[in-house]
Amino acid sequence: MGSNDLQLEMNFSEKQQNSFRKTVESGAFSLLIESSVPGPQLPARDAMKQLRVLEEEIAGISALPCGMAIVDRPGNPEGWSGIEFASQMSEELRDRHLVYLSGFNRDPGEIDRQLAIAGNSGNFNIACVSGDLGEGAAARTDSGQIFKKVMAKKGFFGGVTVNPYQYDPWALTAQYSKLGARILSDAGFFIAQTGWDTLKLQSLSWYLLSHDFYAPGFVRLLFLTPERMKHLLEHGQPGIIIGKELRRTMERELKLDRVLFDVAQFTRLERQAAACRILGFSGIQLCGADHPKIVAEAVNAVRKGIDSCTTFEDFLECYHNGMAESEVNSFHLKFQLFDRVLKRPYPFDDPPSPAELPDPGVTFWEKTAVRFSRKDAFAKNRQGVSTAMKCPKHNTLGPCGGVRHDGRCESGSQECVYRKWFRFAHACDALSGIEKEMI
Numbered sequence: 001m002g003s004n005d006l007q008l009e010m011n012f013s014e015k016q017q018n019s020f021r022k023t024v025e026s027g028a029f030s031l032l033i034e035s036s037v038p039g040p041q042l043p044a045r046d047a048m049k050q051l052r053v054l055e056e057e058i059a060g061i062s063a064l065p066c067g068m069a070i071v072d073r074p075g076n077p078e079g080w081s082g083i084e085f086a087s088q089m090s091e092e093l094r095d096r097h098l099v100y101l102s103g104f105n106r107d108p109g110e111i112d113r114q115l116a117i118a119g120n121s122g123n124f125n126i127a128c129v130s131g132d133l134g135e136g137a138a139a140r141t142d143s144g145q146i147f148k149k150v151m152a153k154k155g156f157f158g159g160v161t162v163n164p165y166q167y168d169p170w171a172l173t174a175q176y177s178k179l180g181a182r183i184l185s186d187a188g189f190f191i192a193q194t195g196w197d198t199l200k201l202q203s204l205s206w207y208l209l210s211h212d213f214y215a216p217g218f219v220r221l222l223f224l225t226p227e228r229m230k231h232l233l234e235h236g237q238p239g240i241i242i243g244k245e246l247r248r249t250m251e252r253e254l255k256l257d258r259v260l261f262d263v264a265q266f267t268r269l270e271r272q273a274a275a276c277r278i279l280g281f282s283g284i285q286l287c288g289a290d291h292p293k294i295v296a297e298a299v300n301a302v303r304k305g306i307d308s309c310t311t312f313e314d315f316l317e318c319y320h321n322g323m324a325e326s327e328v329n330s331f332h333l334k335f336q337l338f339d340r341v342l343k344r345p346y347p348f349d350d351p352p353s354p355a356e357l358p359d360p361g362v363t364f365w366e367k368t369a370v371r372f373s374r375k376d377a378f379a380k381n382r383q384g385v386s387t388a389m390k391c392p393k394h395n396t397l398g399p400c401g402g403v404r405h406d407g408r409c410e411s412g413s414q415e416c417v418y419r420k421w422f423r424f425a426h427a428c429d430a431l432s433g434i435e436k437e438m439i
């Protein structure tokens with residue numbers, strides 16, 4: 001079945017089926033247009049109007065399977081949740097969309113309430129996230145606990161997120177292991193959060209293949225307007241490292257007139273789409289395409305990208321002509337789990353073996369302390385590292401996506417507790433048992 005046939009089926013499917021799941025499991029490359037729950041400044045009526053216009057545009061797309069990803073915004077107790085907002089969309093199209101459920105400001109009881117609304121409204125495709133660090137959260141639920149709840153509900157299709165843009169060996173291993181554990185627990189899909197480094201996408205893909213972890217993956221990409229680009233250059237964004245070359249490229253683009261600026265963004269999207277497709281991902285979640293005209297052009301760019309690069313060699317040419325300069329040369333921290341990434345496709349005849357991790361830097365005295373603290377029931381099996389107590393989000397089941405590229409916690413300068421756990425496990429030769437423990 002071609003992707004166009006599938007699209008027709010998605011538009012006119014009989015009730016009760018889950019089109020998103022069917023598309024994802026068919027292997028068709030698809031596009032999710034991201035939309036957020038509106039902030040308090042936008043009246044509900046206007047927000048709904050915008051959402052419906054976007055939904056109508058997406059429903060009319062036939063070039064590739066397309067749906068929406070509704071991102072949660074739990075910081076405003078008076079506002080809608082992602083699931084409530086998604087429940088306002090057309091009943092007959094809801095099964096083609098994906099909704100985020102965040103643990104920020106929600107206790108497990110509230111998560112159950114949100115899932116009940118999702119079930120009653122036919123929003124069965126749920127991406128589980130811990131949510132922002134934020135200030136003053138009255139409660140928090142770990143994304144792992146949300147995931148367990150989703151997976152326990154009949155008919156739900158649950159997914160998780162991963163931050164592959166890590167340049168520290170233990171922070172990277174912690175992210176990969178968390179994802180591996182979720183896949184072994186039957187995650188239906190995963191979403192790689194925003195970043196710029198194609199090498200990291202191939203590393204992730206190789207890690208999954210070399211461990212026989214099969215789950216459809218989406219890559220979250222950012223469509224930039226001049227305003228968003230300026231903001232990004234000034235304030236940065238978790239997961240995105242802007243090195244010298246990339247900064248220069250973006251500054252050059254900012255000097256272009258608006259038409260040429262947009263052409264540069266669609267060209268970037270086209271190349272990124274080619275990369276995602278060739279590297280084995282199942283689709284793209286596009287953030288920033290908030291107008292029907294942009295959606296239409298984004299669909300053309302994605303289609304063009306995947307049609308123009310059908311082999312790894314095509315892709316390499318496209319990568320070296322338009323992406324490599326601003327990516328590879330941008331990063332001063334370059335730890336890669338495998339060698340020769342972006343030089344060849346996955347070598348099935350000679351599967352890659354992970355690179356040696358550097359010395360974990362754990363002292364004799366720290367190791368001794370670890371042995372003592374193993375007696376502590378809370379820290380048992382975690383090489384003595386207390387995770388939930390020390391994690392500002394109280395995560396118990398793995399690192400969040402906000403961990404910085406060098407392994408620091410998103411809240412400040414201290415080491416992410418999961419990075420510390422993995423570093424200590426490495427020092428104690430206990431890394432291999434961690435996936436099992438995380439499950």
Ligand code: SF4
Binds near residue numbers: 391392415
């Ligand atoms: S300690 Fe790690 S998992 Fe916890 S909030 Fe910080 S970065 Fe996230």
